[in-house]
Amino acid sequence: MNSLGLHSVHHIAIIGSDYARSKAFYTQDLGLDIIREVYRSERDSYKLDLALNEHYVIELFSFPNPPARPSRPESTGLRHLAFQVENLDFTVQELTQKGITSEPIRIDEFTGKRFTFIADPDDLPLEFYEI
Numbered sequence: 001m002n003s004l005g006l007h008s009v010h011h012i013a014i015i016g017s018d019y020a021r022s023k024a025f026y027t028q029d030l031g032l033d034i035i036r037e038v039y040r041s042e043r044d045s046y047k048l049d050l051a052l053n054e055h056y057v058i059e060l061f062s063f064p065n066p067p068a069r070p071s072r073p074e075s076t077g078l079r080h081l082a083f084q085v086e087n088l089d090f091t092v093q094e095l096t097q098k099g100i101t102s103e104p105i106r107i108d109e110f111t112g113k114r115f116t117f118i119a120d121p122d123d124l125p126l127e128f129y130e131i
Contacts, residue, residue: 011049011059012081014124019046019062021121026050026060029098030083052083071123080117080125088114088130102128 016022026032027050035049035056048060058081069077085091092102095118102116108129115129 011056012078013059013061014081014120015061015063015066015122016120017066017068017122019060022060022062023048025121026058029095029100032058068122069124071119071125080127082115082127082129084131085128086131088116088128091128092116 014022026048027034032050032052033054035051037046037048039046044064046060046062049056050058050060052058069075088105092105095102100118102118105114105116107114113130115127117125117127120126
């Protein structure tokens with residue numbers, strides 16, 4: 001553990017412009033499991049907690065009329081979310097079968113590992129990094 005007592009990343013919060021579309025993408029296309037889904041009437045907002053391999057990773061929110069956040073050109077703030085995969089070719093093939101286009105596979109110049117990016121329904125960059 002570090003000097004602040006940090007143990008690990010607890011979750012990543014994502015706001016989708018179209019909740020149903022984002023929910024389908026993260027659960028059906030990426031295969032994340034739903035832990036819980038709540039509607040918060042006072043905020044007119046859904047909150048969907050998602051897990052990967054039984055580990056809580058993403059909070060997906062909906063809010064009425066959220067402003068767009070630019071991804072390109074790259075702007076200050078969270079750059080992307082990266083998922084580890086064992087076989088990048090398999091992952092890209094599965095994404096392609098679901099109609100999801102990935103960027104050409106690149107090689108990390110420091111580690112020699114292969115990776116690629118896709119975009120979620122709101123153009124948030126998602127990386128798949130081969131371990």
